Amino acid sequence: MNTNKINGLVQMLLSLGFFYYHADTLYSYKFIFALYSFMYPDWVLIINIILGIFGFIIGLNTFKGIMKIWRGYLWVLSILLFGLLLDIISVGWL
Numbered sequence: 001m002n003t004n005k006i007n008g009l010v011q012m013l014l015s016l017g018f019f020y021y022h023a024d025t026l027y028s029y030k031f032i033f034a035l036y037s038f039m040y041p042d043w044v045l046i047i048n049i050i051l052g053i054f055g056f057i058i059g060l061n062t063f064k065g066i067m068k069i070w071r072g073y074l075w076v077l078s079i080l081l082f083g084l085l086l087d088i089i090s091v092g093w094l
Contacts (some may be wrong), residue, residue, distance in 0.1 A: 011076045014015025014058050018080055019052025044090040048083040055079045 026045040055076045056083065062072035 002065075004065045004069060005063055006057050007063075007069045007072065010073050011059030011062055013059075014076060014080065015021060015055030015059055018055065019049055021084075022048040022052065038091055040087060041083050041090055046087055047086060051079050051083045 006069045007079075022045045025040065026042065026049070029036075029039060029042070029045075031051075058067065058072055062068040062069060
């Protein structure tokens, strides 16, 4: 396998994990009526789901060789850090 393909798969898996976590959280808020000590606002979860999709697309571009590896990691990590910062600010920990 080419290094572009391996690194693209890593980026796609990171983004899919980010997407799955926030999509599952939104689903459990809406359909599984459990009590939580704190809850993210819906708009934060939706923005993070969209960011996860963008990260997956960037990983796919790295996989195909359209984007360089370092630029793909830079974009994916900046997207994930922005999403995590949005989580922290929305809950009120900062």
